[in-house]
Amino acid sequence: MHKQAILREKRTVIIFAILAVLLVVSVLLYIYSRTYAKALRLNIVMDKSAFSSIMGRTIPALIGMGAAAVLIAVVSLAFQTITGSRILTPSMIGFDSVFVGTQTVLVFLFSSMSKAFTNPYLNYLIVAGTMVTVSMMMYGSILRSNKNNLVFLLMFGLILSGIVRSGSTYLQVIMDVNDFNQVRAATSVTVNNMNTKIIFIALPLMVAVISIMLARHKIYDVMSLGPDNAKSLGIPYEKEMKFSLFLISVGMSVATALIGSLAFLGLLAVNIARELLKTYKHVYLFIGSAGLAALALIAGQAVVELLQGAVPVTVIIDLIGCSYMFYLILKENRV
Amino acid sequence: MIEVKNLNQSYTKHGKKKTLENINLTVKEKAITALIGPNGAGKSTLLGVTANLIKPLSGMVMINGIDVRNIKTDELAKKLAILKQTHNINIRITVKDLVEFGRFPHCGGRLTDIDKQKVKESLEYMNLVGMEERYLDELSGGQRQRAFIAMILAQDTPYIFLDEPLNNLDIKSSVEMMKIIKSLVTELDKTIVVVLHDINFASAYADYIVAMKNGRIAGEGSMEEMITKEVLDEVFDHDFNIVTHQGRNVCLYFDRTFNRRKIYEVI
Numbered sequence: 001m002h003k004q005a006i007l008r009e010k011r012t013v014i015i016f017a018i019l020a021v022l023l024v025v026s027v028l029l030y031i032y033s034r035t036y037a038k039a040l041r042l043n044i045v046m047d048k049s050a051f052s053s054i055m056g057r058t059i060p061a062l063i064g065m066g067a068a069a070v071l072i073a074v075v076s077l078a079f080q081t082i083t084g085s086r087i088l089t090p091s092m093i094g095f096d097s098v099f100v101g102t103q104t105v106l107v108f109l110f111s112s113m114s115k116a117f118t119n120p121y122l123n124y125l126i127v128a129g130t131m132v133t134v135s136m137m138m139y140g141s142i143l144r145s146n147k148n149n150l151v152f153l154l155m156f157g158l159i160l161s162g163i164v165r166s167g168s169t170y171l172q173v174i175m176d177v178n179d180f181n182q183v184r185a186a187t188s189v190t191v192n193n194m195n196t197k198i199i200f201i202a203l204p205l206m207v208a209v210i211s212i213m214l215a216r217h218k219i220y221d222v223m224s225l226g227p228d229n230a231k232s233l234g235i236p237y238e239k240e241m242k243f244s245l246f247l248i249s250v251g252m253s254v255a256t257a258l259i260g261s262l263a264f265l266g267l268l269a270v271n272i273a274r275e276l277l278k279t280y281k282h283v284y285l286f287i288g289s290a291g292l293a294a295l296a297l298i299a300g301q302a303v304v305e306l307l308q309g310a311v312p313v314t315v316i317i318d319l320i321g322c323s324y325m326f327y328l329i330l331k332e333n334r335v
Numbered sequence: 336m337i338e339v340k341n342l343n344q345s346y347t348k349h350g351k352k353k354t355l356e357n358i359n360l361t362v363k364e365k366a367i368t369a370l371i372g373p374n375g376a377g378k379s380t381l382l383g384v385t386a387n388l389i390k391p392l393s394g395m396v397m398i399n400g401i402d403v404r405n406i407k408t409d410e411l412a413k414k415l416a417i418l419k420q421t422h423n424i425n426i427r428i429t430v431k432d433l434v435e436f437g438r439f440p441h442c443g444g445r446l447t448d449i450d451k452q453k454v455k456e457s458l459e460y461m462n463l464v465g466m467e468e469r470y471l472d473e474l475s476g477g478q479r480q481r482a483f484i485a486m487i488l489a490q491d492t493p494y495i496f497l498d499e500p501l502n503n504l505d506i507k508s509s510v511e512m513m514k515i516i517k518s519l520v521t522e523l524d525k526t527i528v529v530v531l532h533d534i535n536f537a538s539a540y541a542d543y544i545v546a547m548k549n550g551r552i553a554g555e556g557s558m559e560e561m562i563t564k565e566v567l568d569e570v571f572d573h574d575f576n577i578v579t580h581q582g583r584n585v586c587l588y589f590d591r592t593f594n595r596r597k598i599y600e601v602i
Contacts, residue, residue, distance in 0.1 A: 004468045084425060218444030222436060224426050228419040231388050233490070234412025234440035280426035 012284055015276055019291040026299035027062065033305035034058050041308070064194050065301060066294045067206045068259045069269075073293035074213050074286055075251040076266030077273075081220045081282070082241050083153065086274070089266040093157020095135065095252045096261040097164040100187045102130040104168035108175050112182035120197035123186075128253035135249040140242055189260040191301055191313050202258045209251040210290075213244075217282035224280055262297070262314060268321035269293035275328050296321060337362040337385065337415075337494060337526070342394035344377075344384055344550075354380045356550045358394070362494075362528055367520055369541035370530045371561075373571055376547040378530045379420065382496050385528075386417040398494070412440035416487040417496040420530075424471065430482045431467035434458055437489030457488040461515070477508030484515065488523075495519065497529040501536065509533075513540045534586050538562045546570045558584060 035054050039046040076089040103117075106126065110116050117123055138160065142153055172180050189195045213220075219240060223230045227237050255262075273288035300316040339362075344355035354377045362368055370378040383389040385396050387403045396403045398414055406414075416437075434457055438450040446454070458464055461481045471479055480500060487495055500516070501509045517540050519525040531537045537544055537558075544561040546553045553570045554561060561567075562584035567575045576587040 002468045086425070218439075221444065222439055225424055225436060228383075228388055228417070229424075229436075231408065232386065232412065232415075232417045232487075233436060234409035236408040278427065280428050280432075 008279070012277060012279070016287065016291070019288070019295065023291060023295050023298070026295055026302055030062065030298050030302035030305065031055070031058055033302045037306055060196065060199070061194065062298065063203070064196070064199065064258060065191060065297050067203060067210075068255045068262075069265065069293035069297040070290040071206045071210055071251050071255050072262060072266045073269040073273075073289040074210050075248045075255075077270045077282065077285055077289055078213055078220060078244050079248050080270060081224050082244050084224075084226065086271060087267070088154065089263075089270075090135075090248055090252045091256075091261060091263045091266065093139075093154060094161035094164065095131065095249070096256055096263070097161035097168075098131050098134050099127060099253065099256045099261075101164040101168045102127045103186050104171045104183050107179045107183045107186075108171045111176070112179040117182070117186070120195070121201055124198045124201060124253075124257055127257060128250060131253040131256075132246060132249040135252075136242070136245055139245055189258070191259050191262075191297065192304075194259050195257060198257060202254050205250060205254050209247050209254070212247060214283075214286055217286060220282040221280065224282075262317070264314070264318050264321060265293055265296060268317070268325060269296065271328070272321070272324060336364060336397075336399055338397045339381075339385055340395050340397065342381070342384060342396070343392045344380055344389065345392050353392075354550050355384065355391075358550075358552060360545065360552065360555070362526060363543045364526050365520060365524050366526065366542035367516060367540060368528045368543045368545060369537035370528065370545050370547060371532075371534055371537050371570070372547035372553070377550040378547050379498050380550075381547065382417065382498050382528065382530055383419075386415055386496050387411060388417065388419075409440055412490065412492070414492055415494040415496065416490040416492040418483055418487055418498060418500065420499040420502050427470055427472065429468050429470055430463055430474070430485075431458070433471065433482055434463075434485045434489050437486040437491075440490060453491060454489050457485040460488060461485040475508075476503050477505070477511065480504060480508070480512060481515070484512075488519070493524075493526055495525050495527045497527065499530050499532060501531065501533065509536065516540065534562065534567065534588075538584050538586070562586065 035051055035058075036046055039050075044050075072091075079090050080086055080088060103123075106114075106116050106123070112118075115122055116126055138156070139153070142156060172183060175183075186195075219235060222233050222235050223237070223240065225233070230240075231237050269289040269292040270285070273285055273292050277284050277288050279285065296317050297313065300313040300320075303316055304311060304313045339358050339360040342355055342358040343353060345351070345353045358381060360381075370381065372378050380389065384391045385403075387396070387406075387408075390404075398406065398411075403411060431454070434454050435446060435450075437457065438446060438453060442450045458467060461484055463478070463481060463485055466474070466478065466482075471482060474482065484497075484500070487497075497516070500512055504512060513536055516527060516529060520527055520542075529541070531541075541558065543555070544558060545555040546561060546566065548570050554566050562577065564575050564577050567573070567577075567586060571588075573588060574590065577584050578587060579585070
């Protein structure tokens, strides 16, 4: 093997090692922030039973955050590959607003007492089904007929989320006050306020989407050569694109229903992974961006806990992530 | 053998304005077929439809007697490789990695020793040894084009379609590229269909020439039959002068009469 290739491989291993260490540190910091730091602040002694009772709540939160972060990163990377762009992520073009819109319409039509809203599994299935159908129909047809027309896709996404958002605001204004509160509660899930009711359907789905996408990393490598080259190399491009869009919609619906919208996380994690790893190989990019996303979310959440929830985690992610993005862009332009 | 039968294609929905109209063509085996014609004649579209990149409105393409739509995409990729004119790849990739992609239809991305051998051979054939670890964006246009041809070569298909391989190449690189394409036929027994804008390259290197105009085949035949004033004037709507040099017909197509406006003053 050539010298440069070996050097590149070495570099990748080092980056992954650093990432792993940072991840472990941030997990420990998160646990510390929820246990000893809190005890210190409230002047109470942290005994074994209190610790284990807190851990009983902390570990599911960690698993939920980790899985959601990994899912968002993986899905965003796949989306960037099939659209052939580095700036688009599913949440930027209206995936989240469809979630809010569907919940609102559900409550408006059937009231907040109906099974479709109160049963978490049924509710999730309806919402996910709508998100998958809408996105498959719209993005599928756009991506098929307007290959690589990013500006059109972006504009379409903005208009779609605009319509859906103002439509749902209108419905929320004219609906019953009680219903309104229920909708608000259901659509304002955040990292602190996870919708743990659906965890048993969400986790297997997340694991399934993540592993299917990881297993197909070679196909995504070929697809990143563009539709014509990929087809010439034997990839049934349209079929693959549809299947990927399906997985992306399922993934986004799970992530949004579980921990709400994390608009910038996918974009940042994927782009930072690209810059750090300097490769097109999806096996490295998937792992790198997944690790970065989990790191950003968990470390950010730990800082939030240490600051006693003064700022939401999205603010921290956006602040640190965006400054790093600025740095990368400026550095790239100077060279 | 590749046969195109009654092919129609349109970019508008109901096929009112046709980009391809009633195309019937049999590709000559183990030879270079050049597709020539003015812009918008449907050359690239014909290439794309034949390689099953674009679905035809009606008609069919047969490869060895089987309709391409009935061949699985990965099976087709072992028979036919196509390189489109705009390979705007937005990933940073080394020459070697690109060429290794050519083996994807055979190994699904897990390279065996045979695959590695094929990659090595194509790199050597395309004179890219020593550049394997260079990134594509560090190469000159000619070198980059050679890297793409090496990928196609590693794909090891009997049929190769090239859509304007001379695009953006200087004269030296263009001649080199055409020589390479010629040697693919004479040394490796490939069947090549190539879209060419410069008729003189078609005249000098192609074994068979197909001229297209307005989505139809305006004529096909050998160099002697096709590179004539009558045929070319009709196909390109232009006044040609044909001279013979080293047994090949050469077109002189410049026009020195500035009767409408003095072009050089405008520029």
